[in-house]
Amino acid sequence: MTKANLLNKFVETDYKSYEDFIKRCRIKVPPNFNFAFDVVDEIAAADPGKTALVWCDDKGEARNFTFGELKKYSDQTASFLKNLGIKKGDPVMLILKRRYEFWFASLALHKLGAICIPATHLLTTKDIIYRNNAADIKMIIAVNEPNVLEHIEDAQKESPTLKLKAALNLDKKGWLNFNGEIDKAPADFPRPAGDEATTNSDKFLLYFTSGTTGMPKMVLHNYTYPLGHILTAVFWQNLRENSLHLTVADTGWAKAAWGKIYGQWLAEAAIFVYDYDKFIPKNMLEVITKYGLTSFCAPPTIFRYLIKEDLSKYDFRKLKYCVVAGEPLNPEVYNQFLKMTGLKLMEGYGQTETVVQVGTFPWMTPKPGSMGKPIAGYDIDLLDEKGNSCEVGEEGQLVIKTGKGKPLGMFDGYYRDPELTKKVWHDDTYYTGDMAYRDEDGYFWFVGRADDVFKSSGYRIGPFEVESALLEHPAVLECAITAVPDPERGQIVKATVVLTKDYQPGPDLVTELQEHVKKVTAPYKYPRIIEFVKELPKTISGKIRRVQIRETDNKEE
Numbered sequence: 197m198t199k200a201n202l203l204n205k206f207v208e209t210d211y212k213s214y215e216d217f218i219k220r221c222r223i224k225v226p227p228n229f230n231f232a233f234d235v236v237d238e239i240a241a242a243d244p245g246k247t248a249l250v251w252c253d254d255k256g257e258a259r260n261f262t263f264g265e266l267k268k269y270s271d272q273t274a275s276f277l278k279n280l281g282i283k284k285g286d287p288v289m290l291i292l293k294r295r296y297e298f299w300f301a302s303l304a305l306h307k308l309g310a311i312c313i314p315a316t317h318l319l320t321t322k323d324i325i326y327r328n329n330a331a332d333i334k335m336i337i338a339v340n341e342p343n344v345l346e347h348i349e350d351a352q353k354e355s356p357t358l359k360l361k362a363a364l365n366l367d368k369k370g371w372l373n374f375n376g377e378i379d380k381a382p383a384d385f386p387r388p389a390g391d392e393a394t395t396n397s398d399k400f401l402l403y404f405t406s407g408t409t410g411m412p413k414m415v416l417h418n419y420t421y422p423l424g425h426i427l428t429a430v431f432w433q434n435l436r437e438n439s440l441h442l443t444v445a446d447t448g449w450a451k452a453a454w455g456k457i458y459g460q461w462l463a464e465a466a467i468f469v470y471d472y473d474k475f476i477p478k479n480m481l482e483v484i485t486k487y488g489l490t491s492f493c494a495p496p497t498i499f500r501y502l503i504k505e506d507l508s509k510y511d512f513r514k515l516k517y518c519v520v521a522g523e524p525l526n527p528e529v530y531n532q533f534l535k536m537t538g539l540k541l542m543e544g545y546g547q548t549e550t551v552v553q554v555g556t557f558p559w560m561t562p563k564p565g566s567m568g569k570p571i572a573g574y575d576i577d578l579l580d581e582k583g584n585s586c587e588v589g590e591e592g593q594l595v596i597k598t599g600k601g602k603p604l605g606m607f608d609g610y611y612r613d614p615e616l617t618k619k620v621w622h623d624d625t626y627y628t629g630d631m632a633y634r635d636e637d638g639y640f641w642f643v644g645r646a647d648d649v650f651k652s653s654g655y656r657i658g659p660f661e662v663e664s665a666l667l668e669h670p671a672v673l674e675c676a677i678t679a680v681p682d683p684e685r686g687q688i689v690k691a692t693v694v695l696t697k698d699y700q701p702g703p704d705l706v707t708e709l710q711e712h713v714k715k716v717t718a719p720y721k722y723p724r725i726i727e728f729v730k731e732l733p734k735t736i737s738g739k740i741r742r743v744q745i746r747e748t749d750n751k752e753e
Contacts, residue, residue: 214559221572230394231422232306240267251296253471271385272378273304284309287331291315291338294471298447309394313402316448318736321350328355335360396420403450403548414611415548422458424551424605427571429459432544432555434517439465444494450548455493477501481510488514495522499529507536524642526664527564543567551605554640566639574603591633599624650679652687655720665716671699678745691723701728
């Protein structure tokens with residue numbers, strides 16, 4: 197262990213079983229905790245040469261950063277930003293993709309007490325205007341890419357609070373050269389004191405949700421949020437000191453907070469970053485094996501593509517642990533990956549609003565397709581439409597009970613929207629909007645978003661089970677299940693399907709897919725309508741927008 201031995205300051209890690217973990221796991225929250233100073237700088241002081249970040253891109257460039265270097269670069273960035281007038285409470289947006297400067301800037305904003313607002317590079321001018329004005333963004337730090345820079349410049353005309361723009365390695369009027377400026381800045385940034393010092397309740401991180409059903413919401417977290425990700429990194433991702441972990445995620449989304457910064461460094465693990473523009477399964481596999489990753493996290497879609505490759509060509513001996521989240525896991529993907537690699541996929545569930553809520557933990561035997569059991573410190577339940585706890589096998593909405601206090605890592609609310617906050621969080625209960633059921637062993641099974649679950653001929657149908665059945669057929673690459681109004685049955689099941697390259701649409705394939713679903717799941721769940729499309733409507737984070745499919749169907753009626 198390093199002299200820092202950080203994790204033991206916050207939590208005990210040795211548990212004999214899931215039940216022992218639930219009973220005894222408690223994370224200690226120190227006063228005025230600041231992740232940048234109390235974790236990164238603490239490790240840097242104890243062991244400055246310890247590897248923190250291993251970075252490579254798809255063009256052949258690679259860099260390693262130690263904790264000592266991260267302290268230096270984050271201090272320089274904080275000095276640069278402070279000199280510009282960025283101070284505690286100022287909202288700053290980061291559009292930095294997977295560039296290593298993202299970590300310099302994030303840590304610097306945490307040191308200053310400014311509000312860090314990560315965002316995706318896929319935002320349009322309209323998206324940026326909305327975010328700038330919703331959060332009163334004062335500064336944007338961006339990648340040096342023409343489309344991104346152009347959208348920001350166009351958005352500034354309608355963004356009165358946006359005063360400062362910086363980009364990586366850019367010399368252009370109206371822009372600050374981020375790299376050039378931090379190189380000139382002092383490499384020692386003392387911890388702010390007095391009114392400028394951060395407290396646990398201060399605004400720390402703000403994420404805009406992906407907007408699957410409406411305009412993006414602003415999810416606000418405070419300075420204790422990173423400590424909640426001890427649950428994510430140590431007890432779900434199973435990380436230890438010197439693990440080398442890759443979570444596949446753009447830094448603009450909350451999945452990056454889950455897997456690319458907080459819990460991983462609290463565990464004193466090293467973070468691996470693969471910076472690519474286009475996902476190519478073969479390249480991802482080569483990176484995993486070349487760099488000797490020990491831990492890997494990706495959404496099921498990534499694994500679905502990986503198992504189509506010849507995995508026997510790759511040496512997975514160093515890869516010890518794989519976790520999956522972001523969307524429900526199809527059991528067929530689990531079984532194929534296990535057969536090819538010997539590695540189990542440990543599923544987890546959570547939201548931008550929380551850390552991991554439900555997961556398959558090291559002491560548990562995974563049930564393919566189940567998201568697992570509740571995490572320690574989170575009082576999870578399933579409620580029916582009348583607010584009663586559901587029986588075994590009964591579907592209900594997954595909720596977090598907060599009567600004994602807000603669990604660590606849970607958001608403070610939707611920023612500047614108390615009405616929306618109250619709509620989902622009232623009577624000491626936070627409603628996730630997700631439907632699930634619990635089996636006799638206490639495992640939770642995802643059914644679908646509450647807005648996506650529907651009834652047909654009196655039967656309640658969740659999209660996930662039907663989608664899973666379809667995905668087992670070799671013709672189906674992607675699909676979305678929605679309801680279509682029907683005079684006889686109330687609603688009927690519709691499947692919107694993207695085919696694999698070896699199949700063509702046609703009535704025979706429609707019948708084949710319908711019969712397949714009847715055999716795999718209950719006959720009443722089969723899609724009476726199948727529409728073949730080239731691509732599904734998705735949010736900029738890649739989540740399927742079933743609401744858009746429903747809206748299109750309603751317009752066509």
